[in-house]
Amino acid sequence: xxxxxxxxxxxxxxxxxxxxxxxxxxxxxxxxxxxxxxxxxxxxxxxxxxxxxxxxxxxxxxxxxxxxxxxxxxxxxxxxxxxxxxxxxxxxxxxxxxxxxxxxxxxxxxxxxxxxxxxxxxxxxxxxxxxxxxxxxxxxxxxxxxxxxxxxxxxxxxxxxxxxxxxxxxxxxxxxxxxxxxxxxxxxxxxxxxxxxxxxxxxxxxxxxxxxxxxxxxxxxxxxxxxxxxxxxxxxxxxxxxxxxxxxxxxxxxxxxxxxxxxxxxxxxxxxxxxxxxxxxxxxxxxxxxxxxxxxxxxxxxxxxxxxxxxxxxxxxxxxxxxxxxxxxxxxxxxxxxxxxxxxxxxxxxxxxxxxxxxxxxxxxxxxxxxxxxxxxxxxxxxxxxxxxxxxxxxxxxxxxxxxx
Numbered sequence: 467x468x469x470x471x472x473x474x475x476x477x478x479x480x481x482x483x484x485x486x487x488x489x490x491x492x493x494x495x496x497x498x499x500x501x502x503x504x505x506x507x508x509x510x511x512x513x514x515x516x517x518x519x520x521x522x523x524x525x526x527x528x529x530x531x532x533x534x535x536x537x538x539x540x541x542x543x544x545x546x547x548x549x550x551x552x553x554x555x556x557x558x559x560x561x562x563x564x565x566x567x568x569x570x571x572x573x574x575x576x577x578x579x580x581x582x583x584x585x586x587x588x589x590x591x592x593x594x595x596x597x598x599x600x601x602x603x604x605x606x607x608x609x610x611x612x613x614x615x616x617x618x619x620x621x622x623x624x625x626x627x628x629x630x631x632x633x634x635x636x637x638x639x640x641x642x643x644x645x646x647x648x649x650x651x652x653x654x655x656x657x658x659x660x661x662x663x664x665x666x667x668x669x670x671x672x673x674x675x676x677x678x679x680x681x682x683x684x685x686x687x688x689x690x691x692x693x694x695x696x697x698x699x700x701x702x703x704x705x706x707x708x709x710x711x712x713x714x715x716x717x718x719x720x721x722x723x724x725x726x727x728x729x730x731x732x733x734x735x736x737x738x739x740x741x742x743x744x745x746x747x748x749x750x751x752x753x754x755x756x757x758x759x760x761x762x763x764x765x766x767x768x769x770x771x772x773x774x775x776x777x778x779x780x781x782x783x784x785x786x787x788x789x790x791x792x793x794x795x796x797x798x799x800x801x802x803x804x805x806x807x808x809x810x811x812x813x814x815x816x817x818x819x820x821x822x823x824x825x826x827x828x829x830x831x832x833x834x835x836x837x838x839x840x841x842x843x844x845x846x847x848x849x850x851x852x853x854x855x856x857x858x859x860x861x862x863x864x865x866x867x868x869x870x871x
Contacts, residue, residue, distance in 0.1 A: 487515060492855065494523045500597065500859070501866030505843075512852050517844045521837075524870040532830035536796035537563050537637060540830065545631035547832060548868040551590040551811040553582050553622075555832075556635040557717060562806035562817040563637045566799035567771065574762040575639050576718035581755035582622075582634070583717075583808075584748040585652075588659070589618040590811035590863075591741045595666065598738070598860040602679050607669055614662050617655050624651065637797065638772040639765020649756060656753050663745055670738070680735035684846040684858035687732060694842035697835050698813025699740040700862055704732035710809040717808075721758065722751045734854075734861040741863075771797050796825030803829075812836055812863050832871060836864040 490507040502523035508516040528547060532540045544555040557579055564571065596611030619629040625648060626632040626641055634641045670676045686696070691704040701708055709726045711719040727743035729736030765772045773792055774785035799821040807816040813835025820829035839862045846858050 490852065494520075500864060503840075503859075503864070503866055505855070505859075507852065507855065509852055514847045514850050514852055514855065517847045517855075519840050519843055521840070521866070521869050524866045526867065526870060528871045529830055529832065533827055536825050537799070537827065538793075538796065540827065541633050541636065542631070545633055546867060547834070547871065548590075548810060548812065548815070548836070548865050549630060550593050550865060551583075551586045552631060553579075553586045553635060554808055554810040554815060556633065557583060558806055558808040558810075558815045558817040558832075559819070560635050560637050561716065561808070562804050562819045563799060565804045565806060566802055566819060566821050567637070567797070568800075569638060569766055569768070569771065571639055571766060572762045572764070573718065573760045575764055577721075577755050577759050578640060578644060578764070579635060579717045580719055580722070581652075581752055581759075582625075584751045584755070585618050585621065587748045587811045588745050589615050591745050592618075594741060594811075594860075594863040595738075598857075598863075599670065601856050601860045602676070604670065604676070607666060610662065610665060614659060617658075621648070621651055621655070624648065636765070636772065638768065639763075643764040652752065652756060656749060656756075659749055660746070663742065667742060671742070677735065679854075679857055680733065680738060680861075682731070682733055682735075683850060683854045684734045684737075684861055685732055686842060686846045690845045691732065691842065694845060695838035696813065696842050697838065698810065699737055699744065700813065700839045700842070702727065703729035703736040703740045705730055710807060710814060714807070716806075719751075722754050724748075724750050734857050737861040737863075798823060798825050807833070810835060812865065812868070813839060832868075834868040834871065836862075836866075836868040840864050840869060 488509045490509055491504065492507055493504040494502040504520035504523065506518040506520060507514060526546070528543045532543050535543070540559060541556055544559045545552040547555050592611040592615040596608040599607035622632055623629045624645060626634040686700070686704050688704045688706055691701045691706060696704075697708060705728055707726060707728060710716070712726055724747045727740045727747065729740055769785070769788040770792070773789050774782070778785035779789060801821055801823045803818070803820040805816060805818045807814050814833065815835060816833030818829065818831040818833070819827050822828040843858070843862065847855065850858065
């Protein structure tokens with residue numbers, strides 16, 4: 467951290483009376499910013515007067531790179547945006563392209579996608595809870611959360627062959643059907659995880675130190691949360707009912723019974739409680755998806771959109787030609803534009819895709835929830851103590867790879 471004292475000549479615009487402020491440079495190397503984020507803090511003693519987030523240190527160029535790749539190849543980029551809930555990014559993109567193509571995937575595909583998205587939501591919240599607790603001095607919680615997350619990563623690896631960047635959701639369906647050992651492994655997780663969440667709550671929810679660090683800290687009113695465009699747990703912790711899985715169901719979510727946790731104060735503690743309760747609700751959806759999983763194909767039957775079965779390539783010239791043309795020329799949605807939004811772990815993930823009839827998207831853009839939640843940081847931090855800055859940043863659960871696209 468570096469600092470400088472602002473004299474009346476250098477103090478922030480809009481301040482007319484002579485006074486002294488300190489400008490504190492927090493980041494971009496500070497570990498509590500959860501990525502290369504720089505915050506310019508204006509302080510009056512230990513009180514925060516203003517916060518200016520400075521992003522761009524992790525710029526990946528994913529959006530422009532996506533416009534140079536075939537639609538199927540873009541999926542690998544979506545995995546690397548919000549890498550903690552990457553399957554939700556995959557889902558938003560494939561739903562957008564399927565909307566361009568005018569296709570409807572089988573019911574089994576919808577349920578499998580929803581199941582994995584809820585496992586991913588739990589996994590993302592576990593990373594948030596573990597790192598947030600570590601920032602505030604609760605090291606044991608960090609170790610416990612990553613213990614449970616490891617089980618979800620094992621399930622993803624068992625199904626797709628990859629622990630994190632799975633590219634399991636494909637345009638028109640899935641990479642492959644669920645393996646035989648999938649259901650027993652998930653049911654084992656379903657039986658064990660509720661007790662683990664109880665452990666987290668026993669350690670934190672009524673812990674006096676935890677409550678002192680989080681209650682009435684980082685307050686964000688309902689009006690400010692809406693005005694700044696916040697979504698996800700940050701918005702719901704301020705008491706706003708907004709969850710696309712309920713209000714605009716997609717990928718079979720209309721078939722599941724679950725609650726949407728809401729806060730009352732909009733502070734760091736409410737954001738903690740919302741995510742804890744969301745993990746319990748996601749577990750309900752996973753259980754319902756397993757119990758009611760429909761039979762049927764795991765992708766559509768259209769050789770111009772999905773590749774033919776591998777066992778046909780050695781015996782069918784037609785299948786070989788379809789395979790060759792699909793991967794060399796790519797699929798070609800008709801000209802048009804779509805906007806598809808899904809409820810990610812951090813909020814609404816929107817995908818804007820424009821087709822010009824070629825095999826590559828003419829325009830590829832994402833509405834990243836972390837970007838909007840970060841922009842509300844000045845409203846959360848005003849008049850807070852500089853010592854609370856770490857707790858406030860952690861409560862937003864930002865991912866810089868999602869912000870710096």
